[in-house]
Amino acid sequence: MSASSITPIRWCDDGHLELLDQRALPDRHQTLVVTSAAEAATAIREMVVRGAPAIGITAAYGVVLAALEEGNDSWQARLASAMTALAESRPTAVNLFWALKHMREIIAAHQHTEAAPVAALLEAARAIHRQDLEDNLTMGELGADLIARSAPCAVMTHCNTGALATGGHGTALGVIRSAWGRGLITRVHANETRPWLQGARLTAWELEQEGIPVTLAVDSAASLLMAQGRIGWLVVGADRVAANGDVANKIGTLALAVQARHFGVKVMVVAPSSTFDLGLASGVEIPIESRDARELTHQGERAVAPSGVDIYNPVFDVTPASLIDAIVCEQGVIERPDRSAISHLFTARG
Structure with missing residues (x-):
């Protein structure tokens, strides 16, 4: 690929x-x-x-x-x-x-x-x-190997982790590209990803550009799709991975991981080694960015919320390692991630 x-x-x-x-x-x-x-x-x-x-x-x-x-x-x-x-x-x-x-x-x-x-x-x-780019291509194959265990299947992804978010190919979406090329996945379910709609505007666009079947769904439909048995893997990226395997990613990822655990859907996080912050003991220490209230109160110039309402607009949340089945980076695959497994991979690979 x-x-x-x-x-x-x-x-x-x-x-x-x-x-x-x-x-x-x-x-x-x-x-x-x-x-x-x-x-x-x-x-x-x-x-x-x-x-x-x-x-x-x-x-x-x-x-x-x-x-x-x-x-x-x-x-x-x-x-x-x-x-x-x-x-x-x-x-x-x-x-x-x-x-x-x-x-x-x-x-x-x-x-x-x-x-x-x-x-x-x-x-x-x-x-x-x-x-x-080289790392993304490597991760794509490593992640596709995991998907092969339950192939063919449909996968779900959140936000945008493709060529638009990287040096090319993508992290989580790179795995999906590689798996599609190997005939391992049947369809991608992309969550819209509010409030910036990266799933709707970017992920769905990227997949359509390459002829990969994609279904766009409102964020809150994810649990229904999982309950219906339509999803084999939840594949997401990361903005920071702590030493114990806790992962900061686009807001909504934590909820998806909780739902996936309940419905027996495997969770894969895909991120290069540069995304690991081994100086942070756990996800509690990861700084969480908040953005302008207007992103929630307006659609373009149209107000969609009452003036003066208090707004909570974090960009990321933190998914604990206990809800993650595998973290894929270019140096290898960490299954059942924890502090020991992460330390072993990075020590073994130098």
Whole structure:
């Protein structure tokens, strides 16, 4: 199975970044030109680009853009300021901080040079981008091997974890792509994923682009589908995985995992090793981002809630490891994830 033809992130040789504006999909294919680190941070914060791996890739290119900028201050100070702004753009997706840490290592290795190490930073960003695609293809096959145990079956997914959210192919949706290519799945049930409707606007669109059968359902229909025996696996991504296997993912994932356990549906989390935060003991320590109340109170310019009502709009929730059957990363498969199993995989693979 090759990578998807969808290209959400593209570095241009004349020194700018192009992002497929995911806010406009599926009705418009609109590209945003990004020419500075500040614009990259804004694009991440305002959901032009989203999905933990894609956020990390965009942030890495944002550092390159900062290195290309000119100013009266030193290039080291300019890059430090840019990375602070990028780090503040989305607090939950750990891939963002992983990518910035990698770029800091490149900067440290060149700290005594007169000019910013543009070429080295660009190669590092491109390497992060390339590696994410390679990792996704590996995870796709590993996850498909798990689905093969109960194939053929239908699967359910939540939010968007495809080429749009990554360097290509996808994490959870990459597994689904690979499994479909091997004839292991019959249909994908995509939840709409309120309030940004990533499942409706993005996942359903990606699957239709590739001719993979997809049924879009209101979020609250998930338990009914599971109760009817229509789902073999729930396959989701992650924005952060704690050392004990607790997983932060798009709001609604916890409820889906609880329902899946009740109805005997297997739960698979698919995330590259850059999404693991082994410095956090459990999911209790994962910071949960909240977003603007207007996302719930309005549909476009139309108010759909009374003015002044209190709003609770978390972007993520945390699913305990006890509700997860397997976590798939490019280094291997962790079945019945817990602290010991995660530590063993990462220690064994170095």
